[in-house]
Amino acid sequence: MHASIQFPKPxxxxxxxxxxxxxxxxxxxxxxxxALAVATLQARGFEVWEGQTVRGQWRGASAPAAVRAAELExxxxxxxxxxxxxxxxxxxxCDVLDWLDWEALRAAPSKWLVGFSDVSTLQLPL
Numbered sequence: 001m002h003a004s005i006q007f008p009k010p011x012x013x014x015x016x017x018x019x020x021x022x023x024x025x026x027x028x029x030x031x032x033x034x035a036l037a038v039a040t041l042q043a044r045g046f047e048v049w050e051g052q053t054v055r056g057q058w059r060g061a062s063a064p065a066a067v068r069a070a071e072l073e074x075x076x077x078x079x080x081x082x083x084x085x086x087x088x089x090x091x092x093x094c095d096v097l098d099w100l101d102w103e104a105l106r107a108a109p110s111k112w113l114v115g116f117s118d119v120s121t122l123q124l125p126l
Contacts, residue, residue, distance in 0.1 A: 006110035008082070013045025015082035020051040022072045023118050024090030025062030031055060034087050051075070054087055061092045068092075069099030072122075076105055076113070083112035086119060093118045097125070 011017070019038070026034045034055075038048045051071045053062040062068060075084045086093075105126065113123055 008110045008112050011082055016047040016080055017083045018049045018075045018081045019054050019085055020071050020075055021053040021062035021087055022068045022096050023093040025056040026087045065095035066099050069096035073100050077108050085114045089118035093121045
């Protein structure tokens with residue numbers, strides 16, 4: 001089976017960008033940098049929503065895999081979210097793969113999932 005890449009529409013001011021830590025959460029020392037990044041997106045006219053996982057710390061990840069996957073899946077399926085970005089990478093995005101409903105994600109309209117390194121673990125199957 002050969003599928004073509006489905007590109008979402010370009011982001012525009014007013015679009016909602018969701019920040020979700022589906023790998024590592026942001027520790028307290030780095031949260032001012034996160035606040036600056038969020039403020040920069042807001043200054044450019046985007047609505048920024050921060051998930052419950054973003055500032056979490058749990059055994060090297062932001063939260064248990066099932067919690068991270070549920071948040072990510074909900075955001076990818078939410079028609080009000082135009083893009084999903086992690087606050088940064090980590091080594092644990094692969095943990096969420098088995099928890100995602102790939103049939104539901106396949107049927108959903110495409111949206112931006114931005115990142116590199118660990119995030120590519122999710123970008124490839126999506």
